[in-house]
Amino acid sequence: MSQERHEIDRRQFVGKGVRVAGAAAVLPLAASVGVSAAPPAGKRRLVLVGTGSRGSSTWGKALMETHAEQVELVGLCDINRKRAEYAREYIGLDLPVYHSGDFEKMIRDTGPDAVLVTTTDCFHSDYVVAALELGCDAISEKPLATETEQCRAILEAERRSGRRVLTTFNARHGAVSEEIKKVLMSGELGRIISAEFHEYLDVDHGASYFRRWHGKKRFSGSLLVHKASHHFDQMNWWLEAEPAEVHAFGGVEFYGGNGSFRSRRCRGCPFQERCDFYWDITQSQRYMDLYVNCESEDGYFRDGCVWDNAIDTYDAMTVGVRYGNGTLLNYSLNAYMPYEGQSIAFNGEKGRLDVRIFDRQPWEVDGAGHLRVTRIFGDTRTWTVQRGTGGHGGADEKLKDSLFAPDRSDPLGQRAGSREGVLSSLIGIAARTSIETGERVKIHDLVEIPPAWPA
Ligand SMILES: NC(=O)c1ccc[n+]([C@@H]2O[C@H](COP(=O)([O-])OP(=O)(O)OC[C@H]3O[C@@H](n4cnc5c(N)ncnc54)[C@H](O)[C@@H]3O)[C@@H](O)[C@H]2O)c1
Structure with a gap:
């Protein structure tokens, strides 16, 4: 990958003066806008920055196929002009295309309500902050940020601008994810004392990260940020708790x-x-x-070598999290597994919920979730939840409805803003820091988290 060229472009972009110099982390952080409110009524004008796989499909072509009554795409932007031009053709709309150095010009020319950010992870915060400062809302793919300073800059820019940040955590919208939330909300397990989340990425999906920019920590923040930001966000949301302290171990053991x-x-x-x-x-x-x-x-190779000596993203990792309410989380991710899936559990004072999900296995229905509740001194029941149809088992469509369909209610609290984005990124950043330093890391030592948004 031509990493130097990416980094040069980043300096040029930041140097355009879109950001307000020295603004980050000076003023005390405070709650400004809520995420629980329904999206604004009326058709929203959007520009898309980062026209790669996810941008051109989920947030480009597919979005226009299903949500054209709610949103209008008015511009495309990428560091790679050829890719942006291909994306225009793929999406099938005659959209203006801008180089990343002309991001500000795109905003002035097209006057969008919001910027959809689907670039390489490490650049999300630059565009989120720039969008807010130019008077737009920002809708960012996960992870919202890959570094501590980026978390501070986003929270501060949102507070100062009064504009809104949304983080697109589609994993919250999966059928099994929603079922877990309902069991926990029912209270049948009592207070959750500890939880487990084990992610198994197989030698197909797992290896794909090491062929791409994801294999370099400075682009992805490591899989603890890029991939696990889904899982840490789900845990925060399922538990309705905030992480307090993290310690972790990990290494590049396979690739x-x-x-x-x-x-x-x-x-x-x-x-x-x-x-x-x-x-x-x-x-x-x-x-x-x-x-x-x-x-x-x-110069970016999508089929990079998985044995590249420069790969520094961990492929084996284990993380311990203590939540502010005392719940303990035991998390692991291994990216070289013979099969793909997840094993999740909650240990409550009244019983345990076990969840097992297998993906793309010959012996199993794709993405089906097997759930079991076992009550202490009591009975046990098992049931299966099938995956929905569409992108990520239907989760992508439900996420888009929650963002753009003005009349959709949010009974499970699935809409996520900057606060949720930052809290999930910070667990991964803290875990990475713990691996690098050998120390435990307190979340509040990294960023002063604003109080929860008012409902
Ligand atoms: N929620 C999900 O399920 C899901 C799934 C896939 C990807 N994603 C997220 O979507 C984002 C994009 O992933 P992808 O798979 O499409 O990657 P990709 O490599 O296909 O696309 C990234 C795009 O960003 C562009 N880019 C890089 N640096 C830039 C810069 N400084 N300014 C402007 N453009 C820049 C690249 O040229 C490329 O077109 C990532 O953040 C990833 O985490 C989310």
Whole structure:
């Protein structure tokens, strides 16, 4: 990947003066706008920054197919002009295309209500802050931020601007996720004393992170931020609790320098015959259009080598979290598993909820969740929740409804703002810091979290 070119562009972008110099972390943070309010009525004008896979599909083409009555896309922006032009063609609308250096010009030309941020993770906060300062709302993909300072800058810019930040935590909207929330809200387990969340990423999905920018911590914040931000947010939301303290262990134990041979990318690799992880990107026309045909702009290889010595994103990690209300969380993520799935549990004073989800397994219905409640000195019941249809088991559509359908109520409290985005990112940032320093990390030592938003 041409990392230097990404970083140069970031300096140019920040140097455009879109951000207010020295604003971050000076003023005390305070609650400003709520997330529980329904989205504003009327058609919303949106611009999209980051026209890669997620941006051009979920927040581009698919959004226009299902929500064109609620939203209008009015501009596209990317560091890679070729990719943005391809995205315009793919979305099928005659939209103006801007280079990332012209972000401010795009906002002035197109006058959007909100900016959809779907760039590489480490740039989300730059665009969120810039959007707010230019008078727009910001709707950001997870993770909202990858660094502590970014969390502070977002909270401060939102407070100062009076505009609103929404974080698109689609995982909250999955059928199994909602079922877990309902069991916990029913109170049948009593006070939750501890919880477990184990994420298994297989050698297909898991390996894909190490082929891409995600394998470098400075872009993704590590999988503790990029991937686990979903899981930490779900836990915060399920438990209705805030993290207080984190400690973690982790390492690069399987990918990266652990291989016995390596190349720059799969195309042209002399080890194709020997490598279990050889992946032929030329088999996908979409990936050829989106990435290979755009390499001349930024030198980014989508089929990078999983054995790259520069990979520093951990592939094995375990995290302990103590919540402010005393609940203890035991979390792990392994990205080289023979199968894909999740194992989640809640240990309450009246009983335990076990949840097991398998993805893409020959012996299992895709994404089905198996749940069991066992009451202490009592009975047990089991049931299965099937995955919905559509992107991420229907979660993407439900998320879009919650963002853009003005009459949708929010009985499970699924809308997430800056506060939820920051709290989830901070667990991952604290875990990464703990691995790097060997110390326990207190969340409030990283960022002064504003009080909960008023309902
Ligand atoms: N919620 C989900 O289920 C889900 C799923 C996939 C991806 N995502 C999120 O979507 C985001 C994009 O992921 P992706 O898979 O589409 O990655 P991608 O690599 O396909 O796309 C990233 C895009 O950002 C652009 N970009 C990089 N730096 C930029 C900069 N400084 N300014 C403007 N554009 C820049 C790249 O050129 C690229 O087009 C990530 O934050 C990821 O976490 C979320």
